[in-house]
Amino acid sequence: MAVKRKKKRLKLPGQKTSVFLNGRLIGFHESGPSLARELREKRRAGTITHEMNVHYNRGTDEVYINTDSGRARRPYIVVEDGKSKLIPSLIEQLKTGELSWSKLVKLGVIEYLDAEEEEGAYVALTEPELLPAHTHLEIDPVSICGVTVSVLPYPEYNSSPRITMACSMAKQSLGTYTVNFNLRTDSRGHIMYYPQQPLVRTRPYKILKFAERAAGQNFVVAITSMQGYNMGDAIVMNRSAVDRGLGRSVFYKTYEAEERRYPGGQKDKFEIPAVTTQGYREEKAYRHLGEDGIIVPESRVSTKDVLVGKTSPPRFLEEMSVFGVMEEKKRENSLAMKSGEEGTVDSVMITDSLSGNRLVKVRMRSIKIPEAGDKFASRHGQKGVLGLLLPQEDMPFTKDGIVPDIIINPHAIPSRMTVGHLLETLGAKAACLSGKFADGTAFHGDKEEEFKAVLRENGFEEYGEEILYDGVTGVQIKSKIYIGVTYYQRLHHLVSNKMHVRSRGPVQLLTHQPTEGRAREGGLRFGEMERDCLIGYGASMLLRERLLEESDRTYELVCDKCGSIAIKDHIKNREYCPLCDSTSLHYVEMSYAFKLLLDEIKSLHIFPRLLMRDKAR
């Protein structure tokens, strides 16, 4: 049995502290803490480089000194005796420009800690809470957040799981992911039409210059139910606003074709394939191609249209023809649009690939207008799918004639506790009225009271609620409705890129069962549990239809005598059993997967026989 080792390391009398430099033992010291303290003082005084970090581990009585590259470090304000070293006079000097950041580091006012030294530091979040025991002070409380969280408004008002979700969704938002998108050939890319910077920003948002490549728009949001079309996180959107360009984006997709070389000196060729080519598609498919077999820019193409006509040499060398001259049989190998996709050819590029072959890149462009099923999210983990596009005239309106862009369901709020969402709505509404951006930086954003005051001054309800009128009847809606402005992101989960249906379609070569997945125009699996349901219901015939007739039904010849699968020789037009030569055979309906199972069992050296009898006796 394993013996539990005591964690505490025994220190023998006279034993010295081990000192490690960059992970390597370099010697021993009388007193670890004083060594660490001394090194730290020298670093702050500038005698030792500020890139050095020390850590004294009390548990193991070891000192770690790190100076190597690749350590993640972050700055802190140095605290001594409970007092920040960044004193007001220094701040003044900073403002006038007499001092710089690097100077502060040199002065030992600010120092960078690595992960190891940070382990032994006691960091205060704000200056008022400084205690004598503190060793460092955070430069700004927001800096405890990463890049993604720091651009979210009012995260401290939200529940933590929602912040996590908001972060992961912000990464899926459509915007301007790069400014030179027009010069690039990304395999997929979304660019938003009219991106806006949010009315409620954060300080890091400005520092990151996020506004220059914004990913979202300020929507007028009303929080109320809407004919049941925004149940369960659905969103009702103003169709007229969508027509005016709300949430609109372009989708770029790049296709590639290469003239490959094959062993034996043969090569692919870009051309419009001749009608004699093996696997020639219908003529219509090639209609957009230019003389060189490459598509003409700005042509509108739809499903299965050819983008680059390409022919390849045959896969197997053909036998010499009688006349001694081999007629070149070519194989059609064109690049075509994937099924269900359409768009306009944005640009065509012809270059060389790494292996020196001719390479064509075709960039497709299609405009993606918000439609039912597209996904939108605020910056508070409040995501939803577009459920209904309602014309402006049918949307509720306020006394000022303001019509919401989207209507979200109030049930989305209480259980998720995203108070920040409501606060942002209020803040952005106030920002609209005052003409000043609101600040939603974590821990010290603008306060609710300030927004209320602005709203009051401008003759609005200070709680952000307004009386709305039914767009269809014009009747005043009985309760007040929370309405304001919220920054919404369109996420790259668009129905048009996901929608998939199949009635008939391709089957797999091996099993004769329908293929799987949208890309292969596949079927939807009727799985084990679905099967159980039909059995449980007793729908025997329906089950057989699903699993056999609509899937991989075959008719196999079975030998009466030996019970093995027989064959039909189409050339001699003769049916016989290859095992026992019997001609007493019957066609049996079975699933192809079962036939395959029999074959596999045979490969185990087990001989399965099918014993038959008449169905009705």
Next chain:
Amino acid sequence: MATKVKREIDVGEAVGILAAQSIGEPGTQMTMRTFHYAGVAEQVPTGLPRLIELVDAKKEPKKPLMDIYLSPEYAKDPKKARTIADDLECTILSQVAEISEDFVEKKIDIVLDEKNLEFEGLTVEDVKKTIKAAGGTVTSSGNRVAVKPNTTSLRLIRRLTNKLKGMHLKGVEKIKRAAIIEAKDGIFIRTYGSNIAEVMKDPRVDAKRVFTNDVKEVERVLGIEAARNTIIRETKQVLDLQGLNVDVRHIMLLADAMCMDGAVKSVGRHGLSGEKAGVLARAAFEETIKHLITAAVKADDDKLIGVTENIIVGQTVPVGTGTVRLKFKH
């Protein structure tokens, strides 16, 4: 009569699947809830872990428990009930004595703890008598007892020590703890550890109302019918405790299937599913190759009776609408 007809099951109803789904569907919710209780110490398994235990027909439950109801005379008075509980609780030697081996002298030293003995209602003399029964030459002075084994083999000495440690001094074997629970329908004793055969012998106990959660023990002592009832009772209890409303008849079917051939079988590879009639059905479940090869060696036929086999082959399933067959008479 009308209700009776209504409640009858139709011919060809897929009762097995229905039972499985009816227990399984609420079971999924149970998983989500019980694992939140993780970390609560000393708990009798409930919820999914217990359900798995029952269905797997484990030899002994993780926490064997007994609920013992008392004869009318004792059922009203907690003090009297307490005496029974104390009598039931079993004491072993290691609980009241310090036992150490002396390999140099080749003997075993036992120091009895008189305080503990008194608490258990035992005397030093009682214990000495029991120790003597274990074998070896016993010498004693006061609360110190030395056992000199008849052998010098170290291994045998160790064996004797272990035997001594587990020596049963009083109470009913296996019953580690007994508590009195006052319920609405009288007092009963709940014990940790289960031994119905012995407990039922006690005349102060209402022998008809001695319950245990150990299915295998019930099967051993009272027979398969009682075991079936125990499975039903325990399963129902697990589901009720979670607030899941499952018709008993589904559970009864499960218990019937498990007890069908006179011995409690588990649901799974080693029990029910492993003994299905069809070769293909067994091969489709687990250990495919094993079943195929044994079937080949024995030249087994698959009569295509079950559901799974017929799905594999691509025929209608003999359930529901599939039960109807056409018959021709020449």
